[in-house]
Amino acid sequence: MSGFKFIQKIKELFGIVAPSVDTTKKQIIKELLKKLKLRRILLKQELKNETDLIKREAIHDSIKIIKKQIKKGKEIVDV
Amino acid sequence: MKRLLLLVVILALSYAFIQSKNILHIAAGVSIFLLGMQSLEEGFRFFVGGFLDKFLKKITNNLYKSILFGAITTTLMQSSGLVAVIAISFISAGLISIAQGIGIILGGNIGTTTGAWLIAGLGLKINIATYALPMLVFGTLFMFQESKRLKGIGYALAGLGFSFLGIAYMKEGFDAFKETIDLTQYSADGFMGLILFTLIGAGMTIIMQSSHASLVLILTALSASQITYENAIALTIGANIGTTVTAIIGALGAGYEGKKLAGAHFLINTLTGFLLIWFVPQFIHFIDLTAPFLGIPKNDYPLKLALYHTYFNLICVLLFAPVVHGLVALLNHLFKPEVTSENEIDDVLFINDVALDFPDTAQATLLKETKHLYNNVFDIIAKGLSVTKEDITSGMEIDDILKLRTKAMIVNMDDYYERRIKEIYGKIINFAILAQGKFADESNQQLIPIKNATLGIVEAFKASKHMQKNMLRYLESDNEYIKSEYNHIRKNLIKHLRTMQMIFNTSEEDVAVLLLSKLQLDAQKYDIAANKSLDTLIRTNKITYTMATSLMNDTTYAYTIASELTKVAHTLFIHSNAESKEGREALILNESEVTDLTHSTEPRSHT
Numbered sequence: 032m033s034g035f036k037f038i039q040k041i042k043e044l045f046g047i048v049a050p051s052v053d054t055t056k057k058q059i060i061k062e063l064l065k066k067l068k069l070r071r072i073l074l075k076q077e078l079k080n081e082t083d084l085i086k087r088e089a090i091h092d093s094i095k096i097i098k099k100q101i102k103k104g105k106e107i108v109d110v
Numbered sequence: 111m112k113r114l115l116l117l118v119v120i121l122a123l124s125y126a127f128i129q130s131k132n133i134l135h136i137a138a139g140v141s142i143f144l145l146g147m148q149s150l151e152e153g154f155r156f157f158v159g160g161f162l163d164k165f166l167k168k169i170t171n172n173l174y175k176s177i178l179f180g181a182i183t184t185t186l187m188q189s190s191g192l193v194a195v196i197a198i199s200f201i202s203a204g205l206i207s208i209a210q211g212i213g214i215i216l217g218g219n220i221g222t223t224t225g226a227w228l229i230a231g232l233g234l235k236i237n238i239a240t241y242a243l244p245m246l247v248f249g250t251l252f253m254f255q256e257s258k259r260l261k262g263i264g265y266a267l268a269g270l271g272f273s274f275l276g277i278a279y280m281k282e283g284f285d286a287f288k289e290t291i292d293l294t295q296y297s298a299d300g301f302m303g304l305i306l307f308t309l310i311g312a313g314m315t316i317i318m319q320s321s322h323a324s325l326v327l328i329l330t331a332l333s334a335s336q337i338t339y340e341n342a343i344a345l346t347i348g349a350n351i352g353t354t355v356t357a358i359i360g361a362l363g364a365g366y367e368g369k370k371l372a373g374a375h376f377l378i379n380t381l382t383g384f385l386l387i388w389f390v391p392q393f394i395h396f397i398d399l400t401a402p403f404l405g406i407p408k409n410d411y412p413l414k415l416a417l418y419h420t421y422f423n424l425i426c427v428l429l430f431a432p433v434v435h436g437l438v439a440l441l442n443h444l445f446k447p448e449v450t451s452e453n454e455i456d457d458v459l460f461i462n463d464v465a466l467d468f469p470d471t472a473q474a475t476l477l478k479e480t481k482h483l484y485n486n487v488f489d490i491i492a493k494g495l496s497v498t499k500e501d502i503t504s505g506m507e508i509d510d511i512l513k514l515r516t517k518a519m520i521v522n523m524d525d526y527y528e529r530r531i532k533e534i535y536g537k538i539i540n541f542a543i544l545a546q547g548k549f550a551d552e553s554n555q556q557l558i559p560i561k562n563a564t565l566g567i568v569e570a571f572k573a574s575k576h577m578q579k580n581m582l583r584y585l586e587s588d589n590e591y592i593k594s595e596y597n598h599i600r601k602n603l604i605k606h607l608r609t610m611q612m613i614f615n616t617s618e619e620d621v622a623v624l625l626l627s628k629l630q631l632d633a634q635k636y637d638i639a640a641n642k643s644l645d646t647l648i649r650t651n652k653i654t655y656t657m658a659t660s661l662m663n664d665t666t667y668a669y670t671i672a673s674e675l676t677k678v679a680h681t682l683f684i685h686s687n688a689e690s691k692e693g694r695e696a697l698i699l700n701e702s703e704v705t706d707l708t709h710s711t712e713p714r715s716h717t
Contacts, residue, residue, distance in 0.1 A: 055689065055692070055693070056692040056693045056696065057693075058693070059689075059690045059692070059693025059694070060693045060696055060697060062693075063619065063620055063623060063693060063694070063697055064697075066618070066619070066620035067620050067623070067624070067697075069620075070620050070621070070624065092628060092631055092632075092707075093624060093628060095707055096624055096627045096628055096631065096699065096707065097624060099627075099699060099703060099707065100623065100624070100627065100697045100698075100699065103696070103697060103699070103703075104696070104697050107696055
């Protein structure tokens with residue numbers, strides 16, 4: 032085992048391996064996308080049951096925002 | 111008084127140096143050793159900014175890992191002082207808990223014992239001065255390099271070199287002393303002797319601010335037979351107590367959490383010292399029994415003292431590790447944060463000198479203090495809208511809050527600024543500037559947005575102050591139209607402030623990411639709707655032109671408050687987690703993306 036590999040192994044053991052910034056960013060976005068998709072489903076259900084017009088509009092806005100965020104996130108992850 | 115004391119010390123030392131060259135040798139040895147310790151600490155500080163603080167955050171998530179961390183870092187750096195400073199700084203910034211900090215201190219106590227073994231086993235047996243000189247040369251060579259890492263290695267090498275040279279000088283001084291004077295004639299026997307030498311040990315460690323320097327002095331004097339073994343043990347107990355003063359001095363500039371840790375260090379070492387001082391004869395017997403198993407010769411008293419030092423610190427850990435949580439409860443009882451009443455001048459809660467030691471602690475402290483400032487501004491903005499902070503944080507419907515708070519709430523905004531904003535704001539900016547000057551560019555980039563968030567908070571306050579004058583006038587106006595418009599401003603800002611609280615309080619990051627984009631969308635939609643409404647009111651002569659001008663200005667102020675606070679929430683949320691910062695930021699919609707959404711939706715009905 033070379034010196035570099037040995038140091039990497041030690042870092043892994045202690046959990047201090049720093050993955051590249053890009054990989055970390057994509058990983059975090061992927062996790063956030065999962066949560067946002069779930070949130071969108073919940074909001075859609077909430078919208079079905081809501082009768083108040085102003086609250087419906089607010090939920091509708093949230094769904095639109097999430098849609099745009101999911102689209103934006105996918106573009107970053109796919110690059 | 112301090113200057114007078116310094117003068118007395120200088121005169122006394124000068125007299126002693128004239129009288130004896132050996133005293134000069136010993137004092138020079140101590141000075142060179144202390145210089146070496148400082149240089150060693152400086153060297154390790156170059157690494158602390160990056161590697162060590164990341165390591166610390168990962169490894170100190172439980173007590174036993176904290177003890178291990180304290181023991182390993184003190185062994186590597188040979189400075190319990192630096193480890194204590196790191197622990198105090200991280201506790202003050204809220205990055206580790208007080209229990210974990212105590213773990214680090216306990217581990218640090220074990221780590222110091224390795225120094226005693228090295229000095230007793232190697233330092234006094236070989237001529238270490240021969241290693242000191244090349245270390246000093248290479249250390250100095252590295253110190254002048256551009257690379258931070260090489261600089262750090264340079265300072266550490268020079269530090270070791272100076273420490274070795276210091277030990278050699280002390281040894282030489284005591285050896286020469288042996289030929290002219292026998293210091294053992296001043297030794298004191300019995301329990302009173304133990305007490306006396308414990309106090310001397312504590313005193314010399316307080317003066318030198320280094321238990322390592324004291325230990326070296328004790329070991330070299332013992333190796334030259336200038337003190338008795340029993341007195342050396344008492345001096346070591348004293349050194350362990352005296353070293354806590356270093357942490358106490360370090361904690362003077364820290365917050366109350368840092369003070370707790372210094373208090374814990376003092377309690378742990380002092381209680382163990384006063385407990386073990388009663389059993390010194392039994393301990394000497396126990397060491398005599400166990401030393402042969404470690405291959406320590408019968409007459410090697412320096413090594414026996416190193417063994418005693420190890421036992422002492424192991425007992426410290428065994429006594430206190432199981433009761434750390436009880437100790438934390440006691441410290442929580444003894445040290446409490448100062449609570450300022452509404453009428454007193456509010457001061458910073460987290461900013462202190464030790465927070466400036468490392469980039470991570472500086473950033474965490476800046477974030478916390480900015481939130482503190484935000485809380486105060488949130489309070490006054492709420493009052494400016496003639497509602498209370500509690501109204502906003504309650505689950506009450508906004509329309510119900512407005513029905514409840516129909517009367518204008520008179521608050522002196524300038525007075526509030528003087529009492530609860532100015533001091534904190536000034537200190538945050540000062541702290542941020544100091545931190546920017548101290549750390550590398552990479553760390554600075556994290557600090558600048560937080561500093562700007564502080565400016566944004568104050569901008570929001572100023573806008574609120576300007577808006578308050580008309581709010582007071584029109585909230586109780588006979589003209590229902592203008593009253594309704596001001597209530598609409600109130601409603602939207604209350605909603606905005608409520609959403610901000612949700613962002614700060616939620617643990618679900620997808621909710622925060624969504625709400626941050628929603629804050630922007632709502633602010634833009636409100637601005638469009640308010641302008642349309644204003645046009646209609648003017649065209650239909652429902653309000654006078656002075657009312658119209660006021661409303662126009664205040665709509666702009668309301669927009670300023672909303673947009674500035676949105677930026678603040680954005681920054682504080684993004685920077686609250688360094689690891690997921692970039693991922694979070696990427697998903698929050700920017701201004702133009704929000705504008706696209708605003709124009710693709712119908713403006714909200716004006717209620």
